[in-house]
Amino acid sequence: MKTPFNKPYLTGKEAHYLYQAVYSGHISGNGVYTKKCQAFFEERFGFKKTLLTTSCTDALEMCALLIDIQPGDEVIVPSYTFVSTALAFVRQGAKLIFADSRKDHPGMDESSLESLITPKTKAIVPVHYAGVACDMEIVMEVAKKHNIFVIEDAAQAIDSYYTVTKLHSSLGDQGAKLALGSIGHLATFSFHETKNIQCGEGGLLAINNDRFEKRAEVLWEKGTNRAEFFRGEVNKYGWVDTGSSFLPNELTASFLYAQLEEMDSIQQRRKEIWNGYYEGLKDWANENKVHLPLVPDYATNNGHMFYLICPNADFRTMLIKHLKNENIHAVFHYLSLHKSEYIEKLQYMTQDCPLSDEYTDQLLRLPLYYELKSLSSIISIITNYKHL
Numbered sequence: 014m015k016t017p018f019n020k021p022y023l024t025g026k027e028a029h030y031l032y033q034a035v036y037s038g039h040i041s042g043n044g045v046y047t048k049k050c051q052a053f054f055e056e057r058f059g060f061k062k063t064l065l066t067t068s069c070t071d072a073l074e075m076c077a078l079l080i081d082i083q084p085g086d087e088v089i090v091p092s093y094t095f096v097s098t099a100l101a102f103v104r105q106g107a108k109l110i111f112a113d114s115r116k117d118h119p120g121m122d123e124s125s126l127e128s129l130i131t132p133k134t135k136a137i138v139p140v141h142y143a144g145v146a147c148d149m150e151i152v153m154e155v156a157k158k159h160n161i162f163v164i165e166d167a168a169q170a171i172d173s174y175y176t177v178t179k180l181h182s183s184l185g186d187q188g189a190k191l192a193l194g195s196i197g198h199l200a201t202f203s204f205h206e207t208k209n210i211q212c213g214e215g216g217l218l219a220i221n222n223d224r225f226e227k228r229a230e231v232l233w234e235k236g237t238n239r240a241e242f243f244r245g246e247v248n249k250y251g252w253v254d255t256g257s258s259f260l261p262n263e264l265t266a267s268f269l270y271a272q273l274e275e276m277d278s279i280q281q282r283r284k285e286i287w288n289g290y291y292e293g294l295k296d297w298a299n300e301n302k303v304h305l306p307l308v309p310d311y312a313t314n315n316g317h318m319f320y321l322i323c324p325n326a327d328f329r330t331m332l333i334k335h336l337k338n339e340n341i342h343a344v345f346h347y348l349s350l351h352k353s354e355y356i357e358k359l360q361y362m363t364q365d366c367p368l369s370d371e372y373t374d375q376l377l378r379l380p381l382y383y384e385l386k387s388l389s390s391i392i393s394i395i396t397n398y399k400h401l
């Protein structure tokens with residue numbers, strides 16, 4: 014039997030809602046299902062306003078426009094992340110400043126932020142890697158002090174939380190649980206088929222600051238004030254700003270809605286698998302100098318990803334082979350962005366990010382999806398592995 018790395022889960026209701034969308038006669042964007050999805054996110058996670066987008070990459074494009082990135086602005090992004098985190102800002106002419114990972118976690122080292130800020134810094138884009146929160150009190154404090162925007166790349170972080178730890182925090186009462194994506198000025202999510210909740214390709218922009226609300230709607234609808242027109246707030250609509258066609262059609266939204274309705278069972282199953290891996294692998298990991306994922310006290314685990322940090326690149330290569338011999342597909346990802354071909358071409362001086370390079374060489378992701386059946390056999394295959 015083959016175990017793929019990922020298998021997109023279907024709840025069974027997708028085709029039903031798709032059918033309804035098709036025969037409702039309205040399949041362009043911003044219809045019934047789009048509004049249902051957006052209302053779901055606003056109610057459940059407390060995002061002030063949300064807009065569905067065609068991808069998380071597109072939602073990040075909207076962010077770069079909303080904060081009005083100009084050539085010469087600097088934007089701080091982690092080096093160990095997906096290309097999309099950086100793409101939109103570069104297109105608007107920003108210079109990227111790369112933050113290294115943490116020693117104990119592949120996520121961005123929050124304590125390095127202060128040293129990366131210059132008078133040109135316009136924004137920080139923290140990525141909640143594996144759905145595990147960045148230390149948002151530190152991020153927001155630094156941002157406030159220097160008057161810069163925070164855009165959470167919460168692509169992997171649906172249904173995950175940050176707990177306020179300090180007594181007098183500007184984020185809220187000590188112990189308050191804040192949904193990831195509700196803390197920064199703006200936040201983006203992905204519903205790509207590799208994410209917990211999926212519709213093939215899809216995304217969401219969460220707007221937590223009033224000042225962006227009106228303009229976001231305009232950018233979303235090709236630079237027109239069409240949304241206002243449909244609410245009856247203006248009596249004709251026209252071209253008022255830049256923008257693009259960032260909104261998905263109702264087919265995408267109806268599919269997504271079927272997934273949202275089942276979010277609790279999807280999350281429960283994924284966390285069960287994650288915990289199964291953790292318990293089953295911890296002794297082996299200890300004996301073999303492998304590190305398992307860390308979830309700091311202030312963060313929650315949303316079961317997005319289970320990974321191993323191998324002691325070296327050779328260990329990882331051999332373990333991948335060992336698993337492949339048993340028809341199990343384990344993968345690594347992210348090559349440090351600061352060393353990418355594209356950034357080299359731009360020829361700007363970048364900071365070293367040695368920890369990001371370590372994760373590039375040593376992190377290995379294990380299969381994790383709703384219908385994974387072979388968990389115990391994957392665990393015993395791994396625990397039988399001894400690196401020579």
Ligand SMILES: *Cc1c(COP(=O)(O)O)cnc(C)c1O
Nearest residue numbers: 068069070095097168203204205
């Ligand atoms: C998946 C992912 C994206 C891109 O999401 P799309 O919806 O495919 O555009 C961006 N950032 C991170 C951290 C991701 O994991």
